[in-house]
Amino acid sequence: KGMAESNKILGLGEGFTCVSSELPSILPLTREVIRPQDGEIVTLWADHVEVRSVKDGKQIDRIPETVTESMDAVQKGGYPHFMLKEIHEQAQVARELIHLLDGMSSRADSRGMQPLVEKMKNARHLYLIGCGTSYLAASVGAVYFAQLAGRAVIPVLAPQFIAQYAPAVSYEDVGIFVSQSGETKDLHQL
Numbered sequence: 001k002g003m004a005e006s007n008k009i010l011g012l013g014e015g016f017t018c019v020s021s022e023l024p025s026i027l028p029l030t031r032e033v034i035r036p037q038d039g040e041i042v043t044l045w046a047d048h049v050e051v052r053s054v055k056d057g058k059q060i061d062r063i064p065e066t067v068t069e070s071m072d073a074v075q076k077g078g079y080p081h082f083m084l085k086e087i088h089e090q091a092q093v094a095r096e097l098i099h100l101l102d103g104m105s106s107r108a109d110s111r112g113m114q115p116l117v118e119k120m121k122n123a124r125h126l127y128l129i130g131c132g133t134s135y136l137a138a139s140v141g142a143v144y145f146a147q148l149a150g151r152a153v154i155p156v157l158a159p160q161f162i163a164q165y166a167p168a169v170s171y172e173d174v175g176i177f178v179s180q181s182g183e184t185k186d187l188h189q190l
Helices: 071-076 084-102 114-122 132-149 158-168 186-188
Strands: 009-013 017-020 032-033 040-044 048-054 126-130 154-157 174-177
Touching: 017 040, 040 186, 084 132, 114 132, 126 132, 132 154, 154 158
Parallel strands: 126 154, 126 174
Antiparallel strands: 009 017, 009 032, 040 048
């Protein structure tokens, strides 16, 4: 995914610049950020960032914004709790998953994805494991991964995975863990 297509955040600090897909990972370093828009390409230098138009290469003057929200507020994206945030993110996450999967099989050889696709195809059982709204994404993703792998994919709620499947799981099985925040406690326990 190129910068022009992504939701990257650029951080500007004293003598450094950084980039991340998540604002919370930048906040411990700096609160001065730039959010690139579609149709822009970015060059990071040690002391500044250049933003240019993909269309004509002209430089775009962008004034950095100062993030004033607390880390907790930023992590929740302004929503009162993570569940509501994840519900509102579902459409974007589904679009990104569909885009990724549509191109995954055709680019498998050129992007080094072939080993993963082969592992999926040769797995005894293939699980998509998620919790909350991530489980809903796993359920939808199971349809696309089943097409990619040419076999059944089992969506499973994380808290039930060990109880339901652990006795039968072997090294021949593949589990793909789904989390929007990366902080799902049930996934960390697996």
